Amino acid sequence: MNSGQEVKILAIESSCDETAAAVVVNGRDVRSNVISSQIDIHTLYGGVVPEIASRKHIERINQVIEQALEEAEITLDDLDAVAVTYGPGLVGALLVGVAEAKAIAYAKKLPLLGVHHIEGHISANYIENKELKPPFLCLVVSGGHTHLVNVSDYGVYEVIGATRDDAAGEAFDKAARAIGLGYPGGPKIEKAARLGNAQAIHFPRAKVGGSDYDFSFSGLKSAVLNYLNGCRMKNIPIIQEDVAASFQKAVVDVLVSHAAHAIEQYQVKKFAIAGGVASNTMLRNSIKEACEQRGVQFYHPSAVLCTDNAAMIGTAAYYDYIAGRRDGWNLNAVPNLKLGSRR
Numbered sequence: 001m002n003s004g005q006e007v008k009i010l011a012i013e014s015s016c017d018e019t020a021a022a023v024v025v026n027g028r029d030v031r032s033n034v035i036s037s038q039i040d041i042h043t044l045y046g047g048v049v050p051e052i053a054s055r056k057h058i059e060r061i062n063q064v065i066e067q068a069l070e071e072a073e074i075t076l077d078d079l080d081a082v083a084v085t086y087g088p089g090l091v092g093a094l095l096v097g098v099a100e101a102k103a104i105a106y107a108k109k110l111p112l113l114g115v116h117h118i119e120g121h122i123s124a125n126y127i128e129n130k131e132l133k134p135p136f137l138c139l140v141v142s143g144g145h146t147h148l149v150n151v152s153d154y155g156v157y158e159v160i161g162a163t164r165d166d167a168a169g170e171a172f173d174k175a176a177r178a179i180g181l182g183y184p185g186g187p188k189i190e191k192a193a194r195l196g197n198a199q200a201i202h203f204p205r206a207k208v209g210g211s212d213y214d215f216s217f218s219g220l221k222s223a224v225l226n227y228l229n230g231c232r233m234k235n236i237p238i239i240q241e242d243v244a245a246s247f248q249k250a251v252v253d254v255l256v257s258h259a260a261h262a263i264e265q266y267q268v269k270k271f272a273i274a275g276g277v278a279s280n281t282m283l284r285n286s287i288k289e290a291c292e293q294r295g296v297q298f299y300h301p302s303a304v305l306c307t308d309n310a311a312m313i314g315t316a317a318y319y320d321y322i323a324g325r326r327d328g329w330n331l332n333a334v335p336n337l338k339l340g341s342r343r
Contacts, residue, residue, distance in 0.1 A: 011314030014097030015089025023072035024314030054092035083317030087337030094333035142275030143169035161213025196241030
């Protein structure tokens with residue numbers, strides 16, 4: 001085990017369709033970050049097929065870890081701990097990563113750290129923003145999650161808002177499929193929207209009764225479907241770019257309004273975004289503008305750290321490690337793990 005000041009963590013991420021491994025030193029120094037994407041395979045089916053994702057993780061995980069160690073110029077003997085995403089996510093996919101991490105930790109007598117996937121996304125902000133420290137608010141927007149989180153300290157989270165139905169990324173995928181743009185929805189809609197008129201169609205901005213911060217996107221998805229069906233029934237031409245732009249604007253308006261309200265209510269000085277949808281240019285620029293208007297510092301990861309990756313898992317794990325948290329050999333995949341849950 002490393003006896004110096006550096007804490008070297010091998011991190012593994014396999015919650016969905018990216019097989020990823022990284023070596024992270026002292027939480028913010030990423031020595032390697034290897035991602036093997038399955039996007040080409042799942043595009044054939046219009047979305048992620050869980051059984052295929054699990055099989056591909058099994059095929060690729062050893063090679064990805066070997067590459068991560070090689071790029072970091074270390075071996076398993078140099079590590080101080082092994083970290084892995086244990087939830088939420090696809091249960092079969094998670095199990096591959098958890099089993100691999102447990103095997104390495106057991107064989108090398110290393111501490112094992114289970115990391116919450118959303119905690120990883122939030123922690124991605126620490127990697128490139130060395131000065132960022134809690135407390136701050138973070139909007140997490142991805143294919144499976146839309147959370148507004150109060151980060152009061154490292155590893156201490158309060159979910160103040162969450163989606164009641166579809167996540168923002170899921171709504172992008174479903175709307176893109178309906179429009180005829182294909183999978184993955186986020187990048188396809190953003191590209192089409194650049195050529196469209198965001199004011200062409202008025203789609204609803206849902207408010208959730210009894211909650212200032214919760215989200216709902218299923219009504220917006222239905223509105224898109226109804227609009228498209230109406231056009232087809234009346235033989236009205238469908239301009240894909242206008243539908244994409246109007247849909248994107250509706251999603252961004254809701255996310256930004258919730259974020260702005262939370263900034264004012266919580267009186268924070270720092271606001272961050274995270275998750276796959278956080279790489280959307282319109283969302284990024286709109287949140288940045290809302291923060292600037294309120295004198296709030298805005299943080300975001302670069303695009304590669306918005307998508308699922310293992311570097312963010314290693315960063316989150318470091319703060320668990322120095323806090324003395326450890327997991328036992330009974331660590332298991334928890335597909336519906338809630339943020340803030342502790343074993």
